[in-house]
Amino acid sequence: MTKAVQESTPAPYDALAEAKALLRRIRAAALATLAPPDGEPFATLVNVATEPDGSPILLMSQLAAHTRHLANDPRLSLLLAQSGAGDPLAHPRLTLTGKAEKVTEPKRRAALKARFLARHPKSALYADFGDFAFFHVEIAQAHLNGGFGKTGRFDAATLLTDVQGADALLSGEADALAHMNADHKDALALYATVLAGAQHGAWQVTGIDPDGLDLADGDLTARLVFPQRVIDGEGLRKMLVELAKAARS
Incomplete structure (x- = not known):
């Protein structure tokens, strides 16, 4: 298992705490997928929520180009960025890499739906449309850029919340x-x-x-x-x- 490595993080900056906060707070993310047949990069914007352990939840139309890309190749990247006044690059952002899994098992889908709609209540208007589906994102790696001179790299085991026994x-x-x-x-x-x-x-x-x-x-x-x-x-x-x-x- 890859160990967490913190790079260029001046004390008392806590890169892991910042990464965990962004994972939980940010409501929309830039989603990058690989378009067939040649793996051409493709980026779009999606709403995001999290499971209890912090794994991202996506609700996407299966008619969308990025959803079709994921059906062909489930690899993706998500960029969770905090906005604010001044230079956009001075604000923290978290880049996740991993794979998307469409969730169809009824009990698990219901759990994802409840978490997602609690964060995005307006999505209830279309969450149960036939062409929409919930996706679980299995995180592989996370890279934090907390602003100038503040970075960190983490694997999933380090970033996610332990839900064992809970x-x-x-x-x-x-x-x-x-x-x-x-x-x-x-x-x-x-x-x-x-x-x-x-x-x-x-x-x-x-x-x-x-x-x-x-x-x-x-x-x-x-x-x-x-x-x-x-x-x-x-x-x-x-x-x-x-x-x-x-x-x-």
């Missing part, structure tokens, strides 16, 4: 999302603004995994990273109570 947490995700979004809006606002550094807004939680919460306010996103790994509902409850106390103090 079945109880993941199986209860839907109920936890509904409860938190209905009854704990004040706490979510604290998590987003005080702990995750986001602007004030109507924040909701869109995803839960052992490493943290994915938060969204319309087109804005934030990531709350847990200080310790959480694997079940009781651990999640205790963690969120402690984080709310920390934010209020």
